[in-house]
Each structure stands twice: as C-alpha cells, then as structure tokens.
Amino acid sequence: MKIIKSTLSIVLLLGVLLSTVVVQGQATTAANTAVSKVVVTFTGDSTTTKGFTWYTNLDSTNSDLQVCKKTGSTPDFSKAVKFTGKASVSTNSPSEYFHKAEAIGLKANTTYYFRVGDAARGIWSDIGTFQTAPEKGAFTFIDIADTQAKSEDEAILASQTIAKAVATVNNAKFLAINGDLVDTGANENEWNWLLGHSQQSLLNTTILPCAGNHEDDKNSFIEHFNIKPAVNSSVTTGAYYSVNFRNAHFIVLNNNEDSPEYADFTPAQINWLKDDVKTAKAAGAKWVIVIMHKGPYTTSNHATDNDIMGANGVRTKVAPILAELGIDFVLQGHDHIYARTSPIKAGAATPAAKITEMLNGKTIEYTMKPDGTIYLIPSTAGPKVYYKNKKIDPHYYDLFEVADEHHAAVYGPDKNDTRRPMRGQIQNFIGITIDGSKLTAVSYEIDQNKNNAEPYIIDQFGISK
Ligand SMILES: [Fe+2]
Numbered sequence: 498m499k500i501i502k503s504t505l506s507i508v509l510l511l512g513v514l515l516s517t518v519v520v521q522g523q524a525t526t527a528a529n530t531a532v533s534k535v536v537v538t539f540t541g542d543s544t545t546t547k548g549f550t551w552y553t554n555l556d557s558t559n560s561d562l563q564v565c566k567k568t569g570s571t572p573d574f575s576k577a578v579k580f581t582g583k584a585s586v587s588t589n590s591p592s593e594y595f596h597k598a599e600a601i602g603l604k605a606n607t608t609y610y611f612r613v614g615d616a617a618r619g620i621w622s623d624i625g626t627f628q629t630a631p632e633k634g635a636f637t638f639i640d641i642a643d644t645q646a647k648s649e650d651e652a653i654l655a656s657q658t659i660a661k662a663v664a665t666v667n668n669a670k671f672l673a674i675n676g677d678l679v680d681t682g683a684n685e686n687e688w689n690w691l692l693g694h695s696q697q698s699l700l701n702t703t704i705l706p707c708a709g710n711h712e713d714d715k716n717s718f719i720e721h722f723n724i725k726p727a728v729n730s731s732v733t734t735g736a737y738y739s740v741n742f743r744n745a746h747f748i749v750l751n752n753n754e755d756s757p758e759y760a761d762f763t764p765a766q767i768n769w770l771k772d773d774v775k776t777a778k779a780a781g782a783k784w785v786i787v788i789m790h791k792g793p794y795t796t797s798n799h800a801t802d803n804d805i806m807g808a809n810g811v812r813t814k815v816a817p818i819l820a821e822l823g824i825d826f827v828l829q830g831h832d833h834i835y836a837r838t839s840p841i842k843a844g845a846a847t848p849a850a851k852i853t854e855m856l857n858g859k860t861i862e863y864t865m866k867p868d869g870t871i872y873l874i875p876s877t878a879g880p881k882v883y884y885k886n887k888k889i890d891p892h893y894y895d896l897f898e899v900a901d902e903h904h905a906a907v908y909g910p911d912k913n914d915t916r917r918p919m920r921g922q923i924q925n926f927i928g929i930t931i932d933g934s935k936l937t938a939v940s941y942e943i944d945q946n947k948n949n950a951e952p953y954i955i956d957q958f959g960i961s962k
C-alpha cells in the first residue's frame with residue numbers, strides 16, 4: 498500500500514513538473530505578446546532622444562531597448578545601439594512591470610527601427626519605427642482628444658480612429674492626445690484595450706500625451722508614458738512638461754493640480770508656464786502651442802463648469818495669461834464637441850485680417866498676425882459625444898468661428914443617457930502642419946454611417962504670423 502502511495506506521489510509530482518515546463522514553454526514561445534503597451538514619447542531634445550514605455554509580467558526584470566538606423570526593409574539588431582532602462586511594479590496592475598528606457602545620441606531627421614524587451618530572456622516586442630525631429634523644414638502632427646473607451650469594443654473604435662488618422666495625415670511626426678485617454682485611469686484593462694488595439698499604430702508613432710481628469714489618480718498617466726515632467730510637476734495626478742519640435746514649442750499642462758488660486762492648476766504650474774514660455778521664446782521658438790485637457794473655450798456642457806467660468810476658473814484667470822504670454826494656439830479636450838475660436842485676448846475676440854487660399858479643393862482662411870490666442874477642440878476620437886451648450890449666454894459664441902451642434906446629434910440621443918447624442922457614431926482628428934510662419938489645420942471626421950467610415954474633411958483653417 499505504502500509503495501503504491503509513493504509511486505502515485507511521484508507520478509503526480511512529475512505531472513506537475515511537466516505541466517510547469519509546458520506552461521513556461523508557452524510563455525517563452527509567445528515572446529511577442531509578452532511585451533505589451535509599447536509607447537514612444539518625447540523625453541528631451543526631440544532631434545536626439547526618444548522615450549519608450551512597455552509592460553511585461555514580473556519575470557522580465559531587464560529593461561532593454563535596441564535601436565538601429567532604418568536603412569532597408571528589415572532591421573539588423575546585431576548592429577543595434579543598446580540602452581538599458583528600469584522596471585517598476587505597476588500601481589494599477591501589481592502582476593506587471595512597467596519599463597521605461599530612453600534612446601539618446603540619435604541623429605536628427607532620421608528613421609530608426611527599435612525593439613524593447615528582456616535580452617537575457619530573449620523576449621522582445623514587435624519591431625517598431627520612430628523618427629527624430631528635423632532641424633529644418635515643415636512638419637505635420639496629428640491632434641486628437643478623449644479616446645476614453647469604457648469597454649473593449651469602444652477601445653477598438655478609438656484605435657480605429659488612431660489608425661485612420663495615421664493613414665490619412667501624411668508623414669505625421671507625432672500624435673498629440675489632449676487627455677482622457679481612458680475612462681478610468683486606475684483600471685489597467687482600459688489601458689490594455691486602448692494601447693493593445695492601437696499597438697501597431699503606436700509602434701510607429703510618437704505620442705505627445707496630456708493628462709485628462711480621467712487619468713488623475715494612482716500614477717496612471719506617468720506609468721504609461723516616458724516623458725520628462727517639469728521640476729515641480731506632480732506625477733501622481735498627471736504631469737506638466739514641454740517639448741521643442743522644430744520651430745514650435747509645445748507646452749502640455751495638467752488640469753489635475755487643483756488650488757484655490759487657479760481652480761485646476763497650482764500657482765507653481767502657472768509660474769512654470771510663464772517661465773517656460775519666456776525661455777522658449779528666448780531660444781527662438783516661433784510658435785508656442787499649449788495642450789490642456791480642460792480648456793477655457795469649448796462649446797458643450799463643460800463650458801459652464803465652475804472650474805472653467807468661476808472666479809478662479811480657467812477661462813477667467815488662465816486664458817488672459819495665455820494671451821499675455823503670446824500663446825498662438827491651444828489644443829483642448831474634455832468637452833467632446835468640435836469648435837474653434839477667433840483670436841482671443843482679455844476675454845474678447847480681436848479683429849484680424851484674413852487671406853483666403855485653396856487647399857484640398859476647398860477654400861481655407863488664414864488669420865493674419867493674430868493679436869490673441871486661437872483655441873481648438875477636436876471633439877473626440879472615441880465614443881463619447883456631447884450636445885452644444887444651450888445654457889450659456891449666446892454672445893459667448895461670438896468668440897467662435899465654428900461652434901456647431903455636434904454632428905452626432907442627427908442620430909438622436911443616446912438610449913442609455915439622453916443628455917448626450919448617440920455614442921460611437923462620429924469621431925474626429927486634426928492634421929496640423931507648421932511651415933515657417935504658417936500653420937495649417939485640416940479637421941477630419943469619421944461617420945460610422947457614411948463614406949464607409951472613411952475620414953473626410955469638415956473644416957480647415959490657418960494662422961499666419
Ligand atoms: Fe472626456
């Protein structure tokens with residue numbers, strides 16, 4: 498009896514050992530899926546550096562990045578430049594590491610192949626590409642807002658918008674996202690869905706992300722993006738930072754630093770903004786562009802929120818500072834509707850001459866040497882949309898050049914929330930080109946019910962300095 502028991506134990510033990518080997522074997526052969534949520538960002542000088550973030554399980558303790566110049570259709574990583582980063586346990590998902598690494602000493606205006614992973618374990622991401630910033634000439638970038646999917650299906654929709662934007666806007670150097678990337682920053686599933694379904698786009702695009710109010714907790718913003726926050730920036734609620742790209746300086750604000758003085762910002766952030774603009778202009782920046790999630794000039798529900806229009810609100814206190822600082826253009830999110838303003842200074846639209854040209858077979862108006870800041874909200878790249886604000890003083894809309902009802906309104910109210918138009922019908926993105934003293938913006942729409950859900954132009958406008 499004793500012998501039978503011992504034999505049984507040995508057989509069971511062998512079975513367990515064997516199944517462990519098989520499981521480990523599966524993990525090893527599934528190498529490319531072992532590295533997830535790969536995102537490329539700016540970490541400093543956009544001509545010579547690049548930041549990378551990715552996720553693995555806790556077996557991959559090494560954070561290896563390999564980079565080689567793109568000279569042919571396949572990379573030769575045996576000649577790669579190797580960089581080592583750092584792994585940290587994810588706040589949202591303690592069974593995962595988020596890894597960050599930085600490539601430095603790169604050559605300007607150059608395309609590179611890259612892969613990230615754990616060299617010792619032979620686990621690598623799919624191969625991606627990135628470009629460093631050029632030192633001269635025009636450039637184009639994409640702007641979107643509020644991908645903010647609550648389910649995997651909605652994340653697929655948002656990822657399709659990103660893929661269509663990248664395919665439509667020729668040679669975009671980066672993708673700016675004006676906040677609310679996910680609906681609940683602390684829910685790692687939502688990041689898995691968005692970054693997972695966008696992975697092929699993200700492997701070949703640099704992201705310029707802005708934290709929205711939906712990324713305001715548990716380090717969820719900073720752990721997904723390798724950016725360089727400003728010295729005093731909070732990193733638990735998002736982050737504020739800036740990036741030079743060619744003749745433009747991009748300032749990404751964080752509306753999640755509440756204070757009595759400025760509602761959504763601390764005095765330290767506003768002081769940094771002032772200093773940062775001065776430094777950038779002294780260094781020769783021709784354009785200064787601010788990206789902020791809760792913008793002062795939008796046209797839906799949030800336009801009448803207290804943190805926007807109250808005594809210490811963004812419109813009341815921060816917008817006049819932006820005009821004083823000579824900010825050219827502000828990219829906003831949060832209000833889930835498309836709108837753009839005239840130049841605004843001290844709360845009023847300032848008159849400016851216009852020049853009309855032809856572009857894409859349509860007319861385009863350039864505002865000439867505006868004395869004030871122009872604001873744009875690109876509606877949403879995801880499912881959630883809002884009606885135009887009917888509560889606000891109608892004269893408020895005199896500040897706008899485009900302040901239409903949301904195009905999704907034609908599909909009627911959402912059956913689960915009749916305060917809003919039907920979710921998931923309309924998505925938008927903008928292609929923005931800066932060529933010397935000329936900025937040209939082309940706004941695209943995707944209507945799931947029209948044109949085979951392929952993007953078409955709904956608006957185009959320009960600024961000439
Ligand atoms: Fe949002």
Ligand SMILES: [Fe+2]
Pocket residue numbers: 677709710711790830831832
């Ligand atoms: Fe928001």
